[in-house]
Amino acid sequence: MRQLLSGNEACAIGAIRAGVRFFAGYPITPSTEIAEYLARELPRVGGTFIQMEDEIGSICCMNGATAAGLKAMTATSGPGFSLMQEGIGYSVMAELPCIIVNVMRGGPATGTPTRTSQADVMQARYGTHGDHPIVALCPWSVRECFDLTVEAVNISERLRIPVIVLMDEIVGHMREVVELPEEVKLWQPAKPKPVREEYYHYDDTNNYDAAIASFGEGYRIHLTGLTHRKDGFPTDEPEIIKWNLDRLRAKIEDNRSWLWDLDYQDLGSETVIVCYGSAARSAMEAKHQVELKTGRRIGILRLRMLWPFPSQRLIGLLRSARRVIVPEMNQGQLYREVERTVNLNVSVVSVQRYDGEMLTPEEIVAAI
């Protein structure tokens, strides 16, 4: 069925198709349509929607539902995302899979709630206290809001981690005609749940791709935000502190090969645009304009996953590039990641726009 949908709606539909049955959130522009859609649709499929007193309550409530075995999600924007950082740290430490959608708007502080921005790229990566990796996906179209939400659910379940979906206001509010699949491929644990006596919630064998126990299943599990042993109980022994942080890092490091998600065209070209989100739409148009006018090919490399940053893949893919353009709706947050990844003889150009307006193809053409 072809439908005219916004990115926010497609994201909410993706969540339901991926089996999300719990949403706890707090109203915030420009993400509120996700909450509104799920407030209507989740009870129809036996799920639960709750509007909490703030974003801290929202993420902690979601962590509770996840610990009790539901696939859960929340959606927010910059200031709310900041309030959630404490709880995201808890999701990481207690290894609770969940989805946090951040429809980015301009900041800092209340900033420009109704205008677009890509200024939370670094907040997504480093916003939480402590030392740990994170996974953040970044759609550029209405269809991708659906696809990457489904993908986020699968990644979070497989790796037992929170996954961030970074949309920007344009992607969230933009409407496109799409045809969404009724059935989506969902990750199912291959292993059955182990017997209680042999079960350790944080055993090395169940760091990822494992069947995990929840509250109410007779396992009598203990979850804590303290550094814990494999049985979940707190410790401050140096070797276990390190084991714990290595375990969190291994979730990402061991799975980089299938995690990395990017899309590219004409990478043999001398000039390549590295882009993401709605700025990638302008980049695509800029590529066509330059190619039409000058006849020379322009490469494009679009990141669908910003974190973990695909450094090794970029080194390979940008082998023949001499000039890399990084257009962003911020003051060059991902530009620095690209700059420190590519060879010294490649010039990396940051194209920035941070006045709340969309980055235009003409601005990127001027940089090319």
Add this chain to the structure above:
Amino acid sequence: MIDITQDRFLNFFRLDERFPHILCPGCGIGTIMGTMVRAFLDLGISQDELCVISGIGCSSRVPGYLDCDTFHTLHGRALPAATGVKLAKPELKVVVIGGDGDIMAIGGNHFIHTARRNLDITVIVVNNFTYGMTGGQYSPTTPTHEKASTAPFGNVERSFDVCFIAKAAGAMFVARSTTFHVAHLKKMIELALNKKGFSVVEVISQCPTFYGRYQGIGDAVKMLEWLKSRSVDVSKVPDPWQVKDRFVIGVLHDQQEVPPYTELYQSVRERARE
């Protein structure tokens, strides 16, 4: 009363590696933990249908010692986490335990809103008038003028009445007891556990290490005597909400039950499907 054998009592704890506990000698939290477990046993609450949830602080370490599903969450965030657990698995008995700093300060907003929503959760607020884990700072329940490590010249803030706020925010059942009145405390916890909807038991507890020392009350025994002499039963006072210099103990509020959130949300699901 059902006779609780020592075996049944000990089986409720994670005895293998979790003891000795981290509490100071003379702390009241152990009394509360033991009394709570005796209440669970007397009411026949199974370890496999119970989830005990806490935030951060001395009393928030209690769940780690209990052999059931336990959830040691972030500072102040036990109630939103408990809300998530209860909504996901309404069949679980959900009990929250936390201190005056955890539940009334950093978690104060969550406390009033969870009461307002009427989640079917029992909250045990261990009120020792101080932040014990961090070394004796003043809390929202520290009386005015009293000294604390962060109020060396006396506390200028007014203090919260935990029970009054719980009642005002919409709790179905509110009671107060102390660590001196153990049989009374057990009765209050049992009444709270049996009440459908949001129920609160405030337990005045001794912290000899910090509060007792800062106020010059003395050691644990002196503090228990202090709790005894300062307490008055609710039946002995004309208006429990007007008593300022005593701990009024007993059932302070017990209203006719209204459907808890989980039942109301089930009707939302039915309306949504029509």
